[in-house]
Amino acid sequence: MVKLNANLKNLKKNYLFVDIQNKAKDYISKNPAAQLISMGIGDVTLPLSPVITKAMQDASREMNDAKNFRGYGPYEGYNFLREAISKKYLDYGVEVKAEEIYVSDGAKSDAANILDVLSSESTVLITDPVYPVYLDASVMSGHKIHYVSATEDNEFLPLPEENLKADIIYICSPNNPTGAVYNRAQLKRWVDFANINESLIIFDAAYEAFIESSDLPHSIFEIEGSRKCAIELCSFSKSAGFTGIRCAYMVIPKELKVGSENLGEVWLRRQSIKFNGVSYITQKAALAALSPEGKEETLKCVRYYKRNARILSEAIKELGFWYTGGENSPYIWFKGPQGMKSWELFDYLLEKANIVSTPGSGFGSNGEGFIRLSSFGSYENTLCAAQRLKSIKF
Amino acid sequence: MVKLNANLKNLKKNYLFVDIQNKAKDYISKNPAAQLISMGIGDVTLPLSPVITKAMQDASREMNDAKNFRGYGPYEGYNFLREAISKKYLDYGVEVKAEEIYVSDGAKSDAANILDVLSSESTVLITDPVYPVYLDASVMSGHKIHYVSATEDNEFLPLPEENLKADIIYICSPNNPTGAVYNRAQLKRWVDFANINESLIIFDAAYEAFIESSDLPHSIFEIEGSRKCAIELCSFSKSAGFTGIRCAYMVIPKELKVGSENLGEVWLRRQSIKFNGVSYITQKAALAALSPEGKEETLKCVRYYKRNARILSEAIKELGFWYTGGENSPYIWFKGPQGMKSWELFDYLLEKANIVSTPGSGFGSNGEGFIRLSSFGSYENTLCAAQRLKSIKF
Numbered sequence: 001m002v003k004l005n006a007n008l009k010n011l012k013k014n015y016l017f018v019d020i021q022n023k024a025k026d027y028i029s030k031n032p033a034a035q036l037i038s039m040g041i042g043d044v045t046l047p048l049s050p051v052i053t054k055a056m057q058d059a060s061r062e063m064n065d066a067k068n069f070r071g072y073g074p075y076e077g078y079n080f081l082r083e084a085i086s087k088k089y090l091d092y093g094v095e096v097k098a099e100e101i102y103v104s105d106g107a108k109s110d111a112a113n114i115l116d117v118l119s120s121e122s123t124v125l126i127t128d129p130v131y132p133v134y135l136d137a138s139v140m141s142g143h144k145i146h147y148v149s150a151t152e153d154n155e156f157l158p159l160p161e162e163n164l165k166a167d168i169i170y171i172c173s174p175n176n177p178t179g180a181v182y183n184r185a186q187l188k189r190w191v192d193f194a195n196i197n198e199s200l201i202i203f204d205a206a207y208e209a210f211i212e213s214s215d216l217p218h219s220i221f222e223i224e225g226s227r228k229c230a231i232e233l234c235s236f237s238k239s240a241g242f243t244g245i246r247c248a249y250m251v252i253p254k255e256l257k258v259g260s261e262n263l264g265e266v267w268l269r270r271q272s273i274k275f276n277g278v279s280y281i282t283q284k285a286a287l288a289a290l291s292p293e294g295k296e297e298t299l300k301c302v303r304y305y306k307r308n309a310r311i312l313s314e315a316i317k318e319l320g321f322w323y324t325g326g327e328n329s330p331y332i333w334f335k336g337p338q339g340m341k342s343w344e345l346f347d348y349l350l351e352k353a354n355i356v357s358t359p360g361s362g363f364g365s366n367g368e369g370f371i372r373l374s375s376f377g378s379y380e381n382t383l384c385a386a387q388r389l390k391s392i393k394f
Numbered sequence: 395m396v397k398l399n400a401n402l403k404n405l406k407k408n409y410l411f412v413d414i415q416n417k418a419k420d421y422i423s424k425n426p427a428a429q430l431i432s433m434g435i436g437d438v439t440l441p442l443s444p445v446i447t448k449a450m451q452d453a454s455r456e457m458n459d460a461k462n463f464r465g466y467g468p469y470e471g472y473n474f475l476r477e478a479i480s481k482k483y484l485d486y487g488v489e490v491k492a493e494e495i496y497v498s499d500g501a502k503s504d505a506a507n508i509l510d511v512l513s514s515e516s517t518v519l520i521t522d523p524v525y526p527v528y529l530d531a532s533v534m535s536g537h538k539i540h541y542v543s544a545t546e547d548n549e550f551l552p553l554p555e556e557n558l559k560a561d562i563i564y565i566c567s568p569n570n571p572t573g574a575v576y577n578r579a580q581l582k583r584w585v586d587f588a589n590i591n592e593s594l595i596i597f598d599a600a601y602e603a604f605i606e607s608s609d610l611p612h613s614i615f616e617i618e619g620s621r622k623c624a625i626e627l628c629s630f631s632k633s634a635g636f637t638g639i640r641c642a643y644m645v646i647p648k649e650l651k652v653g654s655e656n657l658g659e660v661w662l663r664r665q666s667i668k669f670n671g672v673s674y675i676t677q678k679a680a681l682a683a684l685s686p687e688g689k690e691e692t693l694k695c696v697r698y699y700k701r702n703a704r705i706l707s708e709a710i711k712e713l714g715f716w717y718t719g720g721e722n723s724p725y726i727w728f729k730g731p732q733g734m735k736s737w738e739l740f741d742y743l744l745e746k747a748n749i750v751s752t753p754g755s756g757f758g759s760n761g762e763g764f765i766r767l768s769s770f771g772s773y774e775n776t777l778c779a780a781q782r783l784k785s786i787k788f
Contacts, residue, residue, distance in 0.1 A: 001592040002561040003513035004652050004660060011663065043465035053458035057451045063638065064447035071437035071637040105499060105670070112668040116534065119397035136667040150520060167396040198395040244457065244674045245466035258398050264396060270403065274506040275531040276499070281450060282673055374593065389714045 002011035007142045014132055016362035021340065023346070024356050037385045038356045039312070039373040040329075042176065044241045046304060048285075049297035052075025055288030059281045073277040076268055077249070081283045084290040085249055092218045096251050101285075102267060103278050107206045107235035107248040111170070111367055112137035113233070114202060114250070117270050118168060118258070122200075123164030127158055129363030129370075131204070134170040143168070151366055152335065156180040156324050160193035168200050169193075171220075175361045176209040177372040178333040179325015181216050187223045194229035200258065201230035206248075209239035209302050210309075211328045227253035231263065238330065240298040247278055247286040305330050308382040309375035315386035316373075319394065332373040333360065337394045345371050353388035408526055408542045408734065410756035414441065417740070418750050431779045432750045433767045436570065436725075438635045440698060442679075443691035449682030453675040464595050467671040470662055471497025471643070475677045478684040479643055485546040486612045490645050496661060497680075501629035504532035505564070508596060508625070508644070511664050512562060512652070519560030523553055523571055523757030523764075525598070529707045530566040537562070545760055546729065550574040550718050554587035562594050563587075565614075566715040568601040571757045572727040573719015575610050581617045588623035595624035598759075600642075603633035603696050604703075605722045621647035625657065632724065634683035634692040639673055641680040699724050702776040703769035709780035710767075713788065726767040727754065731788045739765050747782035 003079075016268035020040055028034060040106040046188050062068040076082070082098035089096040096349065104110050111133055120142040126134045138145050146166055146277025150156040157177040168217045171190060173182040194201045203220035220230045228285075236242035252264040288294045292312045306327075313326025316334045323334035336345040349371070414434055422428060456462040470476070483490040500506050505527055509518075514536040520528045520546045532539050540560055544550040550572040565584060567576040576584075590594045593661045597614035604751040605612050626645040630636035648660040682688045701719075707720025710728045717728035730739040736753035743749045743765070754764025769776065 001651055002516045002594040004655060005511050005513050008511060008655075008660060008663070045463070045465065046462040047460045048454075048457045050458055054708055056454035056457075060442075060447045060450035060454065063442045063450075064444060066441045069439070069441040069635075069638075070518045071439065071635075108670050109668055117399050119399050122396045133667055140664070140667060168533060180553045200396040241463075241465075244463075244467055244671075246670060258396055261398060261402075266402060269402070270534070273527055273534060274503055276502050276640060277638075279640050279673060279676055281675060 005140065007140050010139050010235045011136055014136070016132075018359070020346075020356065020358065023350065027350055032263065034354045036350075036354050036356055037377065037381045037388075039377060039382075039385055040356045040358045041376065042374055043243050044238060044242055044305075045378065046301045046302075048241050048245070048289060049289070049294060049301070051291065051294045051297055052285050052288045055284045056281050059284035063280065070280045073280055073283070075271040075275060075277050076365060077101065077278060078280070078283050081287050084287050088290055089219065089221070092222060094219050094221045096221060097254070100251055100253055101262065102250045102252065102264070102271065103283065104248050104250060104271075104275070105246040105278055107204060107233040107237070108133050109280050110233045110248060110250045111202060111204060113270070113274070114267070115141045115143065115168075116274065117263075117266050118143075118200070122167035123165065125164070125169045127170075128365060129156075129360060129367035130170070131172055132363065134172075147364075149366055150178065150180070152322060155280045156333065157182055157186060159186060159189050164193070166199055168199070170202050170204065171202040172206070174210055174325070174329040174331075176207065177358065177360065177367070179329035179331035180333070181211060181213075181328045183215055184217050184223060187217060187220060188225075191220070191223045191225045191229060195225050199229065200263075201226070203230050203232045205232055205234045207238055207329060208234060209298075210306060210330055212306075213328055216328055221251070221253070227255055229256070231256065236286050236289055239302060240286070240294070241301060242286070242289075245282055245285055247282050304379065305375045308377065308379060311382050311386045313372050318390055330375045332375070333370055334373070335370050340369065342368055342370060345369075349389075352392040353385070355385050355388060396675035399534065401534050402461035404533050405530055407528070410526075410752070414740075414750065414752065417744065421744055422477070428748045430542075430744075430748050430750055430773045431771065431782075433771060433776075433779055434750045434752045435770065436768055438632065438638050438695075438699075438770050439772065440635055440695045442635050442639070443683070443688060443695070445497060445685065445691055446679050446682045447686045449678045450675050453678035456745035457674065464674045465730075467670060467674055467677070469665040469671050471495065471672060472674070472677050478681050482684055483613065483615070488613050488615045490615060491648065494645055494647055494658065496644045496646065496665065497677065498642050498644060498660070498665075498669070499640040499672055501598060501627040501631070502527050504627045504642060504644045505598060507668070509535045509537065509562075509675050510668065511660050512594070517559065519558075519563045521564075522759060523754060524564070525566055525570045526757065528552070528566075541758075543760055544572065544574070546716060550727065551576055551580060553580060553583050558587070560591070560593055562596065564596050564598065566598040566600070568604055568719070568725075570601065571725060571752065571754065571761070573663065573723035574727070575605060575722045577609055578617060581611060581614060582619075585614070585617045585619045585623060589619050593623065594657075595620070595626075597624050597626045599626055599628045600751035601632055601723060602628060604700060604724055606700075607722055610722055615645070615647070621649055622707050623650070625650065630680050630683055633696060634680070634688070635695060636680070636683075639676055639679055641676050698773065699769045702771065702773060705776050705780045706767050706769060709783045711783055724769045726769070727764055728767070729764050734763065736762055736764060739763075743783075746786040747779070749779050749782060
């Protein structure tokens with residue numbers, strides 16, 4: 001008799017975004033004239049840059065031509081893209097070789113799939129609050145989970161505590177949901193911890209394009225010692241608007257071993273069994289995003305979202321609420337009036353300002369009392385939302 | 395200390411295609427004038443149809459337009475594609491609802507990933523010889539494996555034997571590597587077995603487009619009772635030339651339960667954690683492949699390969715070798731002269747006919763003595779290869 005993976009029953013049903021959607025629908029049915037502004041989603045809204053569109057059209061044409069047609073691509077991605085990603089790292093003064101880069105269909109997939117090759121006896125460290133995928137993937141594969149608290153006290157940037165034990169450490173910086181960003185000294189403490197304890201850091205840099213302060217690292221590989229203990233996930237989703245196109249990559253340094261095995265080789269074996277490479281069209285689109293013209297065009301989009309983030313964080317500052325994010329991050333994470341729960345605050349914002357937000361409690365118990373706002377909407381809506389925020393009484 | 399998944403050490407290094415490539419390279423370096431013909435690969439070679447290319451170009455343009463831009467898509471695929479796939483099933487007289495269809499980036503990925511949600515205490519049944527992914531994925535996830543022998547005696551179409559125990563059953567028909575295809579009565583025996591034993595059949599129909607005999611089923615859902623015990627994988631790779639584009643789907647009937655859970659819901663939860671949907675551009679390409687014009691154009695490609703398969707199988711027949719496949723399948727699986735091992739035969743074909751083939755022993759011990767030929771090359775090369783085959787002495 002076939003049975004389900006028993007770990008699945010330990011997954012919590014995550015209805016966060018369904019609940020949000022239902023509340024918004026319910027409100028609009030009772031108040032049909034209301035102009036709701038969604039500040040809840042983490043999805044981009046600006047269209048793809050022309051240079052990327054053109055690259056996809058050209059690649060589509062190539063595939064219609066017998067001489068240029070390409071079938072199965074390499075599991076690890078085409079070299080043209082790996083070389084371009086390698087070059088991009090030089091912008092941050094980081095040397096990552098093309099052969100250390102593994103192209104995939106999403107940083108989220110990679111964050112979850114890497115557990116396939118790691119022993120379920122290895123404990124996983126995640127923060128509370130956390131991007132739910134790290135938690136759910138760990139539960140599904142039967143890993144034991146340790147939490148480290150991210151709170152107002154540590155500005156949502158927890159550091160290794162004494163007696164901490166963790167074999168696998170998920171770090172997301174700039175953080176989703178809190179928008180907090182580790183500086184180099186803080187990341188160094190995690191890298192040192194990992195090297196001493198022979199832990200593996202899974203560094204999720206999906207939002208690195210939003211960093212502008214020069215004291216904040218874009219990559220874990222800016223930190224000394226990281227090549228022996230860390231892998232990095234990054235994506236074209238938020239930098240180039242690829243949430244609907246699907247292209248990301250994992251960096252596994254050549255010297256990174258788990259036990260006696262080279263992790264990059266192990267990962268490639270996994271990919272050869274459970275994956276079949278990323279569409280040629282998509283990889284050409286990603287290549288275009290990394291061209292000089294593509295970088296300029298996509299930077300414009302990032303700047304557009306960052307202006308939104310600034311507008312929102314200034315509104316929150318004016319209201320006098322404690323917050324993180326808003327700069328170097330597309331998210332603003334703020335704490336409402338004392339004693340107000342996340343969902344109460346959500347309802348209040350919905351009713352008084354017609355703003356749809358994300359309750360922080362949906363990301364973990366330490367998120368209680370907090371709200372996440374996203375800057376991925378339009379400039380006009382963001383301005384309007386900021387005005388509405390500032391005009392309501394708390 | 396972080397550790398690797400201990401099951402990984404049970405994976406056999408699979409160097410089959412690397413070994414083949416090295417032998418071919420070695421031969422060409424010693425015989426630079428030789429005109430090698432590759433009959434080894436399972437990758438398509440004809441370019442994409444114009445209607446598909448156009449769909450990708452149009453979809454790329456849409457993504458460059460603020461009004462039509464699409465970010466994250468549904469994990470299970472866009473409804474426009476699920477509806478079109480549902481309609482396609484009607485061509486075979488099979489009713490599959492759009493909401494029973496889960497779009498993905500590959501039938502191979504699905505074949506391996508489905509094990510994520512199944513208990514590793516459930517035993518997996520695979521044939522020997524077998525498409526290596528079923529084996530490797532089962533080993534990696536720690537499932538116990540039972541083999542059932544596919545041999546000349548059962549025409550490489552094994553049926554449930556007495557006392558057979560199996561919780562999860564992989565069936566690939568038309569088969570890779572053997573080209574053998576189950577008829578309805580044979581599949582009914584597997585379905586009955588699965589229903590009696592509460593097993594799950596994972597039916598891989600990736601090559602169904604090659605079936606033309608009306609007594610052979612394209613889908614497991616042509617078989618009575620299958621909706622309670624089977625899921626089906628299918629792909630645009632071989633039907634529409636999508637090996638480099640990546641689009642496939644899994645069908646999970648609404649009434650299919652594992653324990654008390656609806657498998658479709660469980661799978662969607664898995665996808666929401668470890669997957670992020672298929673590119674919008676790709677899904678529009680798949681939709682175009684299912685349009686009347688797309689069906690006509692892609693059918694032309696399938697017919698082209700099928701003509702190759704016929705040419706090859708006729709040559710093998712003339713040589714008097716026992717074989718399966720060649721019709722209703724892009725593969726020809728033949729047995730060389732008595733006592734000749736697969737790799738000997740490979741070397742012989744390479745030297746005497748300058749043909750690169752695939753040794754059957756690479757797919758399992760019962761493949762020893764056999765060779766797989768693929769019909770995915772060009773017509774001209776296939777004609778030439780057939781001539782060469784017929785002219786050498788065995």
